Amino acid sequence: MPGSRVLLVDDETIFTKNMAKLLKFRGYEVTAVNSGDAAIRELEQNHFDVTVLDLKMPGMDGITTLKEIKKLGLFTETLILTGHGSIDSALEAMKLGAYDYLTKPCEIDELVAKIEAAWEKKEGKS
Amino acid sequence: MLFQKSVAGSAPDPGQASGPAAERKARYARLFRKFVLLTMLCSLVPLLLVGWGINLHYTQFAKERMLNFFQTQVEYHRKIIEVFFNEHASKLQLVAQTHTREFLTQQVNLQRVFELLNRDVDSITDLGVIDHQGRHLAYVGPYDLLSRNYAKEFWFKEVTEKGIYISDMFMGFRKEPHFIIAVLHAGGEQNWILRATINTEVFRSLVENVRIGKTGQVYLLNAEGVFQTSPRVSGAIMEKSTYPMEPYHQGLQVRTLEGLIDAQGKERPRQIACQAWLPNPRWLLVVKQDYAEAFDDVNYANLWTLVFLHVSALSILIVVVLIARYMINVIRHRDEEAERLNEQLMQAGKLASIGELSAGVAHEINNPLAIILTERQLLLDAGKHLSPSSPEFQEQFEDSMNQIDLQVQRCKRITQNLLRFSRRTESLIETVDLNAFIQEVVELMDREARSSGVKFFTELDPELPPLLSDPSQLQQVFLNLITNAIDAHDGKPYGSVRITTLADPTRQQVQVTVADTGSGIRPEHLNRIFDPFFTTKAVGKGTGLGLSICYSIIKRLGGSIAVQSERGKGTQFSIGLPFTPPQELRESLAEHSAHTQPA
Numbered sequence: 001m002p003g004s005r006v007l008l009v010d011d012e013t014i015f016t017k018n019m020a021k022l023l024k025f026r027g028y029e030v031t032a033v034n035s036g037d038a039a040i041r042e043l044e045q046n047h048f049d050v051t052v053l054d055l056k057m058p059g060m061d062g063i064t065t066l067k068e069i070k071k072l073g074l075f076t077e078t079l080i081l082t083g084h085g086s087i088d089s090a091l092e093a094m095k096l097g098a099y100d101y102l103t104k105p106c107e108i109d110e111l112v113a114k115i116e117a118a119w120e121k122k123e124g125k126s
Numbered sequence: 127m128l129f130q131k132s133v134a135g136s137a138p139d140p141g142q143a144s145g146p147a148a149e150r151k152a153r154y155a156r157l158f159r160k161f162v163l164l165t166m167l168c169s170l171v172p173l174l175l176v177g178w179g180i181n182l183h184y185t186q187f188a189k190e191r192m193l194n195f196f197q198t199q200v201e202y203h204r205k206i207i208e209v210f211f212n213e214h215a216s217k218l219q220l221v222a223q224t225h226t227r228e229f230l231t232q233q234v235n236l237q238r239v240f241e242l243l244n245r246d247v248d249s250i251t252d253l254g255v256i257d258h259q260g261r262h263l264a265y266v267g268p269y270d271l272l273s274r275n276y277a278k279e280f281w282f283k284e285v286t287e288k289g290i291y292i293s294d295m296f297m298g299f300r301k302e303p304h305f306i307i308a309v310l311h312a313g314g315e316q317n318w319i320l321r322a323t324i325n326t327e328v329f330r331s332l333v334e335n336v337r338i339g340k341t342g343q344v345y346l347l348n349a350e351g352v353f354q355t356s357p358r359v360s361g362a363i364m365e366k367s368t369y370p371m372e373p374y375h376q377g378l379q380v381r382t383l384e385g386l387i388d389a390q391g392k393e394r395p396r397q398i399a400c401q402a403w404l405p406n407p408r409w410l411l412v413v414k415q416d417y418a419e420a421f422d423d424v425n426y427a428n429l430w431t432l433v434f435l436h437v438s439a440l441s442i443l444i445v446v447v448l449i450a451r452y453m454i455n456v457i458r459h460r461d462e463e464a465e466r467l468n469e470q471l472m473q474a475g476k477l478a479s480i481g482e483l484s485a486g487v488a489h490e491i492n493n494p495l496a497i498i499l500t501e502r503q504l505l506l507d508a509g510k511h512l513s514p515s516s517p518e519f520q521e522q523f524e525d526s527m528n529q530i531d532l533q534v535q536r537c538k539r540i541t542q543n544l545l546r547f548s549r550r551t552e553s554l555i556e557t558v559d560l561n562a563f564i565q566e567v568v569e570l571m572d573r574e575a576r577s578s579g580v581k582f583f584t585e586l587d588p589e590l591p592p593l594l595s596d597p598s599q600l601q602q603v604f605l606n607l608i609t610n611a612i613d614a615h616d617g618k619p620y621g622s623v624r625i626t627t628l629a630d631p632t633r634q635q636v637q638v639t640v641a642d643t644g645s646g647i648r649p650e651h652l653n654r655i656f657d658p659f660f661t662t663k664a665v666g667k668g669t670g671l672g673l674s675i676c677y678s679i680i681k682r683l684g685g686s687i688a689v690q691s692e693r694g695k696g697t698q699f700s701i702g703l704p705f706t707p708p709q710e711l712r713e714s715l716a717e718h719s720a721h722t723q724p725a
Contacts, residue, residue: 018501060619
């Protein structure tokens with residue numbers, strides 16, 4: 001839902017910058033970070049309804065970040081974004097509590113649909 | 127802990143794709159010869175020992191039997207001759223002692239005695255009575271000897287001194303070989319002698335008629351070595367023999383005679399002789415035969431033993447050659463099978479690497495594609511809400527176009543790298559700039575490494591000479607090592623992979639190290655890391671072929687590979703690559719290339 005707070009986590013800075021711009025244009029409040037550490041710090045300080053998390057990142061990767069989110073009890077729905085297209089990694093992430101996954105490259109409408117679905121789940125509407 | 131496996135490229139194992147067909151053929155030929163030689167040795171040595179032992183035993187037995195036969199012959203004839211002499215000497219002594227000179231000088235009486243003495247065998251030719259002055263008082267016999275005086279004859283003196291005398295063969299008045307037995311009737315002035323001439327024919331028949339094979343003979347010699355009977359071969363009675371005389375001895379003596387010259391001056395072949403002295407007269411009884419004939423049985427047995435051994439050896443050789451040929455064929459088939467499996471293993475490893483690489487490349491390409499897609503969305507969004515002529519739209523348009531161009535260039539670089547890699551599928555020896563080559567691999571793997579938090583550092587020797595090597599195989603080695611180095615950082619947020627090259631002109635090789643700061647290898651795994659299908663990665667993440675293939679390739683290229691690892695700190699692989707690969711590999715690839723050239 002427009003107005004939802006979205007955290008974008010990907011080590012590709014151009015990608016996060018563009019995606020943030022697109023989501024903001026669609027009414028979301030977006031914060032973009034480029035590492036797992038930065039994402040945890042951001043989540044600890046601010047509330048985000050949905051976190052879009054890249055799996056493959058230097059330092060703390062997507063899976064580790066997800067584990068940390070769950071460990072710290074940070075209340076956000078997580079969407080996994082992967083350039084590998086590896087179903088195994090995505091399934092592992094979903095087992096760890098991720099809501100859904102998308103493979104790169106993805107259309108903005110597809111991402112928005114997933115964010116909406118995740119938000120609704122978080123709000124207990126589905 | 128340091129573990130090192132180093133191999134010389136010139137000594138490939140049978141399972142590896144090794145030298146050219148000719149070298150392989152020569153290797154099997156060497157193996158065949160060794161097998162035949164060793165098996166023949168193992169089979170023939172016992173056979174020869176047994177054959178030699180049996181033959182030796184039989185030869186000794188046969189020789190002893192032959193010598194016994196000789197000794198029996200000598201003993202037998204000596205007894206016959208001694209009996210002959212004793213009998214005649216005794217008879218004459220009996221006559222001389224029991225009859226008076228007056229009686230015996232009566233012609234009728236002497237004739238009667240002569241007849242009685244010759245009643246059984248005509249062994250006495252004549253009989254005479256001689257007075258102490260050597261005058262023939264009476265005589266019975268075929269010669270006219272009554273007027274003869276023997277006072278000066280050698281035998282007369284001997285019998286006068288000794289009382290009985292048996293002479294050697296001599297010619298005497300009758301001018302033919304004969305010998306006498308004379309006995310003395312002692313009576314001072316009345317001494318007289320009874321003398322008998324022995325029938326030479328009868329006596330000689332005792333020894334001359336003996337037949338021993340073709341060359342065997344029995345004869346008598348006096349103390350001076352003069353024949354007392356005629357030998358069958360070479361020589362005649364009363365002639366001097368060439369037999370080497372020895373002083374008087376008791377009993378029998380066996381002698382082997384070499385280089386004897388016969389009466390005709392010819393050298394006789396090696397002979398065996400058995401001899402015995404007679405006490406009176408001092409004659410030597412000799413039984414003699416050519417050595418070869420005497421031991422003909424032994425020689426015959428030896429000949430058959432040799433024939434048997436040769437036939438046995440030939441049979442063994444045939445069987446051994448057939449078995450060896452069969453074994454070599456089995457080994458050759460196994461080698462070919464191992465080679466095929468090795469090639470399949472290499473192929474499987476290559477496919478696995480390509481699989482891993484393609485996952486990395488997909489990620490690498492998907493990222494710029496994702497950016498391009500977002501740029502497109504931005505443009506679409508801008509098109510919906512802004513006028514195309516507005517400066518904001520123009521700015522967005524320019525930014526997006528530039529970014530799309532950048533990302534397309536990025537994709538192009540990735541695909542070009544990938545293409546360069548995929549083109550290197552054929553094994554062939556060519557000049558390789560190892561530094562540039564490593565740089566290419568690093569570039570290809572860089573994004574994959576960076577996304578795992580791993581940074582590459584390279585220290586490449588600028589003086590490195592170009593190598594003659596197989597780029598497709600080297601690519602496989604570095605791809606595997608670098609992939610492993612990146613994977614070793616699983617569970618570590620950051621790390622590095624340091625790749626160095628250094629020329630070693632004294633050893634004519636390049637030292638390459640790939641060192642990571644990953645989790646290291648457990649000491650108990652160090653001995654197994656080059657084994658095929660050994661992996662510590664999670665199921666589905668690793669095939670266990672990477673390092674095994676690296677090992678095989680480096681070995682094939684004539685190099686060496688060693689690993690040093692510390693748990694928790696990292697692992698370093700050190701590779702020695704020769705400036706030029708082994709000659710046999712070059713020939714092998716050239717041969718393979720010739721076979722695969724299109725007609």
